[in-house]
Amino acid sequence: MLENVKRQxxxxxxxSVLFLFCTIVIIAFVDPFAAHWPLxxxxxxxxxxxxxxxxxxxxxxxxxxxSAGLYSKKIGAAGREAFLLSVFAIVSLALASKxxxxxxxxxxxxxxxxxxxLYFLI
Numbered sequence: 001m002l003e004n005v006k007r008q009x010x011x012x013x014x015x016s017v018l019f020l021f022c023t024i025v026i027i028a029f030v031d032p033f034a035a036h037w038p039l040x041x042x043x044x045x046x047x048x049x050x051x052x053x054x055x056x057x058x059x060x061x062x063x064x065x066x067s068a069g070l071y072s073k074k075i076g077a078a079g080r081e082a083f084l085l086s087v088f089a090i091v092s093l094a095l096a097s098k099x100x101x102x103x104x105x106x107x108x109x110x111x112x113x114x115x116x117x118l119y120f121l122i
Contacts, residue, residue, distance in 0.1 A: 005071060009060075012053050019050035032097075048090045055082035080120060084113045 026043045059078035067074075091109055095101035 012057050016053040019046050022046040044090055048086050051086035051089050052082050055085050088113055
């Protein structure tokens with residue numbers, strides 16, 4: 001069982017590095033003002049997957065370090081929190097790129113995601 005968990009986390013870290021590399025390549029070689037929407041969407045998708053995989057790894061590591069419990073419950077909670085954090089980051093970046101990110105839109109997004117997390121905790 002432990003070998004399988006280690007293999008999954010090595011794969012998760014490799015995917016994280018791959019998506020980080022894709023994001024950096026897009027940033028380095030693409031002009032965002034001249035790029036069309038499919039390339040911008042690919043950038044946000046790669047960035048989302050990097051945030052999701054890396055955050056899942058970090059949240060699982062923190063849960064494993066500071067609490068006891070089953071692997072499946074820890075990885076499920078870490079994945080859910082990583083997904084919500086990634087959605088928050090990507091939506092914030094998308095709103096900022098369209099110049100419609102204000103403190104009240106950010107607070108509304110934060111309250112919405114916190115409400116979703118509280119639903120799963122209760």
